Amino acid sequence: MAQVKPSIPKGTRDFSPVEMAKRNYIFNTIKDVYALFGYQQIETPSMENLSTLMGKYGEEGDKLLFKILDSGNFLSDVKPEELTEGGTPKLAARICEKGLRYDLTVPFARFVTMHRDELTFPFKRYQIQPVWRADRPQKGRYREFFQCDADVVGSDSLLNEVEICQMIDEVFHRFGINVAIKMNNRKILAGIAEILGAPELLVDITVAIDKFDKIGIDNVNKELAEKGLNEAQIAQLQPIILLQGSNVEKLATLKNVLAASETGVKGVEELEYILAKVEKLGGTRCQLDIDLTLARGLNYYTGAIFEVKALDTEMGSITGGGRYDNLTGVFGMPGVSGVGISFGADRIYDVLNTLNLYPTETLQSTQVLFVTFGQDEQDFALPLLAQLRKAGIRAEVYPEAGAKMKKQMGYANAKQIPYVVIIGSEEMETGMVSLKNMITGEQNKINANEIVNQF
């Protein structure tokens, strides 16, 4: 059989030990903070029934679902005439019952509905698992990638939004990444559309406002006119486009402009409550800015909208979330509202790499390697190795007794092992072994019996 050079499917990745150490650092940091705030982990199967997934992500999303071919004779129920139109989505649905998870939100909604009788609400869950999308792979976009979601469902309290700000602040403080949390509220956007009488132009308006910094007020107004806003509407929008100052100042302006919209005022009050509460509890170490151009998940979010941007590197949004009204309605369980966030692990990984922010100890695997000159020396090393491991120190001995020194030291270097204990005949005789610090190059003799105390 001809052997093909093995490869992996496009858009997927292998993770080497160093990459895994970095990824584990990211996931563990996020997990620890989620747990600190009372969120509990769940996991759902990689495969869901296609009936659970289809129709939840729009037509485009349906196309991007990876479908799993039914086992056995997958055509047994398919009539010949169904095969005449080629490999259509319709035929795919006839030969595939299952698909791979596209995100963590729909499986979570399915989970809450299925287990409603076992769950106690409010239910605070986090979930860190891979998702799959048959997207065209490109830089930073993969067909298999991890999402790190936390949601609390069954609670309308704005305290949850306050804590989400605190969690974001804590996570990025631990990472050492300088970020700004951008906040908006869907009700404010709805209020703006309401006072203008132009709900259908909501997205156009936010896009135009977003360009103010780059193209200036005249060009923004021109663009709004092209989108169909009349002079009166554009005039009404001016204080919103020009919105500046502190969060408190922005809130005051918004209250004024949106006074005629009950929904708009409600949105301003929610935002005000959250910001004031965060402030009262000591504030965040990162910036916390009102940003009306934030329009993510407009079909989905009904209250607060969050987005996080890294300030010291170009990298779009690295975390996002918001409040929704009806998570599980599509599965026949109405009235479940909630609020959630999702940390973008792959982008955070890139930011940490760019800024070189990984704490050294998180990248260390083995702490000590015993390098020995032969079988007797290896035998001498083994009880010392056992002592170190018993003390919880990650340690190993080069397994081939008597391998060349260069090879053994190369192994230590490749694994970035910080300490090497060298054992030759002299060391065996005197009981004093050589301890080499592989970073500084420093080498000392230490008493073999006291080796545990060195680490």
Next chain:
Amino acid sequence: MAQVKPSIPKGTRDFSPVEMAKRNYIFNTIKDVYALFGYQQIETPSMENLSTLMGKYGEEGDKLLFKILDSGNFLSDVKPEELTEGGTPKLAARICEKGLRYDLTVPFARFVTMHRDELTFPFKRYQIQPVWRADRPQKGRYREFFQCDADVVGSDSLLNEVEICQMIDEVFHRFGINVAIKMNNRKILAGIAEILGAPELLVDITVAIDKFDKIGIDNVNKELAEKGLNEAQIAQLQPIILLQGSNVEKLATLKNVLAASETGVKGVEELEYILAKVEKLGGTRCQLDIDLTLARGLNYYTGAIFEVKALDTEMGSITGGGRYDNLTGVFGMPGVSGVGISFGADRIYDVLNTLNLYPTETLQSTQVLFVTFGQDEQDFALPLLAQLRKAGIRAEVYPEAGAKMKKQMGYANAKQIPYVVIIGSEEMETGMVSLKNMITGEQNKINANEIVNQF
């Protein structure tokens, strides 16, 4: 649209917070021990090219692979005449380029081959990821389950086998599960077949020997005769079937019986070396037994064979492994030998459940809940909550201020939160809050300012 009660594909599972806590305890224990011995984590994609997977698990295995339907028009290259034979494996291969990982060994072999130039050998890796098999689901057998593998490749040293015994011992010691490690060596089995001149009967022989305890020597001999062994062969086998005593005694008998087989003697010597070395390094806390009936992976393993059985509950093998000669040959990279083990996480989970061996603290998520009687009380609680979290204590406040006491306490019970801090108007006035131990029911007043010191 009619709403169907949502479900998950058969053979798959949701994991609730409690189940996740238990599973994380298992995975983390195994990870810690692997790392202690110098193994480093890698991960590979869930999907592999079917060209990587097919033909590696036998014909039956090929059928059990979950195949992923190609995106877009999956029939575009398929001619009408190819559709006339129904949903055959051949047609499946034409419309599916990718499949889900069936185990961790083949992806690891693919990984080693692909990354050979970046890796330093010996390469000690561990990998804990789900695998998928389109098996008929039944009790204890799932279509998605986790494997926990560690392998060292590129080292012939028997020290690796010694350390595998130590790792198994350490893992089950940490779990508190009473186990026996069973060891065999493929070369001993080959030696037995060699001296009998009946290599094709190897499996029949081990199966018959295995029945000795249950059916007695006469019935075993009868069965061997039925399988085609002649009287002389059966006579030669007697010391092996009746093999008893300590490991040292068994080794002596085997050396004697297998003296004429170079391979057999080599196998005995390997086993002897491993057992002696383990003993010299302090031995294992668990039993370590030679067991010639151990015949797992006969098509695969070439040296040591390991299997672990739980002693206090009925549960087949819960861990297994062995040495192999040629991991990556099928991918065009010859000469890579190694040895590995795999912990059966699902079975270990069942054993820990049956014996109720989970340490309490591993199942605890939130440590403290603040229960408050209204908005003012919640506001009073929030800075205390922040103090606890700052000290690393997992804590939360019931988010709906003024929810019924019963509801809040029910929340604490459902989440098995061990401590509740109760705050009413009296507590706010005096600054002395009520701390209730939810396990003992004991309740004390403590100074709110000293709350952190309580935990």
